[in-house]
Amino acid sequence: xxxxxxxxxxxxxxxxxxxxxxxxxxxxxxxxxxxxxxxxxxxxxxxxxxxxxxxxxxxxxxxxxxxxxxxxxxxxxxxxxxxxxxxxxxxxxxxxxxxxxxxxxxxxxxxxxxxxxxxxxxxxxxxxxxxxxxxxxxxxxxxxxxxxxxxxxxxx
Numbered sequence: 001x002x003x004x005x006x007x008x009x010x011x012x013x014x015x016x017x018x019x020x021x022x023x024x025x026x027x028x029x030x031x032x033x034x035x036x037x038x039x040x041x042x043x044x045x046x047x048x049x050x051x052x053x054x055x056x057x058x059x060x061x062x063x064x065x066x067x068x069x070x071x072x073x074x075x076x077x078x079x080x081x082x083x084x085x086x087x088x089x090x091x092x093x094x095x096x097x098x099x100x101x102x103x104x105x106x107x108x109x110x111x112x113x114x115x116x117x118x119x120x121x122x123x124x125x126x127x128x129x130x131x132x133x134x135x136x137x138x139x140x141x142x143x144x145x146x147x148x149x150x151x152x153x154x155x156x
Contacts, residue, residue, distance in 0.1 A: 019136055030054070033050070034053045047105060078099070085135060091127075094124055
């Protein structure tokens with residue numbers, strides 16, 4: 001895998017456009033968070049790590065495509081993603097809406113996350129990181145037609 005990443009960075013023939021080193025580092029960190037999510041025993045930990053994995057992956061896209069600028073430029077990764085990679089809209093919406101839950105968990109509200117919600121977050125993060133990797137290495141056509149396909153339960 002590292003050879004594959006290096007090929008994209010160095011711009012060898014057939015590799016496509018070079019990928020910024022910062023984007024690759026953020027993808028590595030996203031992978032590490034996914035591993036942490038998969039090996040966590042508590043649902044709240046799984047959700048937190050999954051959300052951080054997605055956040056790092058989203059930041060990788062912003063690093064690869066550039067940060068929107070201007071007086072009214074979006075300030076969150078999820079908002080920036082809507083500008084620089086609208087093809088990832090379903091994921092950015094999903095994770096933006098989950099940010100409040102992650103903040104509550106970070107504040108100690110562990111009881112808010114059950115096993116089903118944690119599993120949903122991990123699956124969504126895995127799919128999102130895969131889509132980001134395809135996008136960063138292959139361009140917008142690599143993720144055409146790929147959207148988040150899960151029912152998001154409404155808060156009760």
